[in-house]
Amino acid sequence: MQRILVLMDHDGGVDDFLSTLLLMTMDHVDVLGVVVTPADCYIRPAVSATRKILDLVGRHDVPVAESTVRGLNPFPPMFRRDAFCVDNFPILNEREELLTRRVPEAGQAFMASALRAAPEPVTLLVTGPLTTVAAALDIDPGIEGNVREILWMGGALHVRGNVEMAIESGQDGSAEWNVYWDPIAADRIWKTAVPITLCPLDITNLVPITQAFVRRLCRQRRYPLSDLAGTCYALAAHHDYFAWDVLTTSYLGKPEIFTLRAWETEIVTDGPSQGRTRVVPGGRPIQALDRVDLDQFYAYLFSQWSR
Template identity: 60%
Template structure:
């Protein structure tokens, strides 16, 4: 089987580690590296936790790079501190050393290099803001043709966003966080010809993290990866938590359980709707994950993490 080349760009939230853990189980994927964008995290623990997860899963040849981009609207501290908690979970701290390499280059330069050197176009799996991607494209525009597609968790098309007014008073509630962190960069990526397949809140709102599912992970606790996944989800179960990054990432392993739909869209970069992914006739065409076989998705992640 010919493997699909993938470069991941995540932003260090609980969901991002879980998405990484899912991606690493996929046999149809060759993962060329992971870039961590400093958005939904504190970057040092996020990079460290990512490398420890790769070690635990036995893929310590896969390099990790730290992006040094900056966003416009920071994620709340309460979300970002989860990166510190994950980095301190006992199962990730059994060894004195981390084997997975941290590359010396910045994440944005690493992205340019990986794409330039790849023998064929690479899929970008992005589960955070598009800032690192936008900057890499600015530095080396020729890499656009080396990007096969971008699979992205982001946006809210025909449902409200998740940037709450209580947190961000100058906002009309239409923005999704990954866009809102840096809508200007999202808009830059929208200007390219790259195929975009997004996993918007429209779909993720229908796929909650349920107590029943987390308890099923517990039944597999003898498997270290299922144990770690269950611990991560236990941390967030008191919140309204959905499969955001994990649902987007599962598309690479099981595209047949999804239905896509094309929309014409525009990214709003200013004003009270800053960060909105607006459906507009004549706008930039994207594919959005529209439906998913939920039971098949739940069984898929349980099965993949049984290791």
């Protein structure tokens, strides 16, 4: 496959850590760094766990940065505390000292400088809100031309959103969490000319993490990456769980198993539909992952994590 430059921005959920793990197995990808946005996590353990994952896979060359942005609608604490659990997994704590570097500058500043210095356009893999990306563009609007595309897990185009816990505060249930955390930032990105490839709930709803899948991963425990992945998924197995961020990331490794569809869209920034990604004629053109070969997707994960 053609080599590509990737800068990752995740927000510390269980599937974000697994997306990091998957990305690091892709031989054709040169990773400029990983930025952690404080959305679906508590930031300190999320940054620590990310560095430990990079240590596990021997990618000490990939720097980790802590974003300092804030969103409008916080994730529930019960989601965010998973970062503490992952950070304390035994497989991630076999070394006394972390080798992966944590950069001293804020994540949004690091993103801006990394894009500015990149020798060619960079793919931004974003599996959390777009707030850090928007902040980086505010720091240096000129870096927009250095972004090849944004591959984003976000939005719900033709299906219900997943912000049930926000309905009691007046949200109508149409939003997806990564948009809802900061719809203003999403709208900011929608106003750029950067190509956007979306992995919305429309497709992730079709890709559950089943008990059979987790059991098969656990049977591969002789492989450290499968061991970590199975443990992470077991942590989340008490409720419906889908391959949100991992599906998004897999598009970089196996684009041929996906079909895409073009849409014209807008981001709703206020009112009861705040955070909704609405399909509207004349809206901002995007591409969305539409269908995936499930058998090939699951087989790809087993193959990449069998090491």
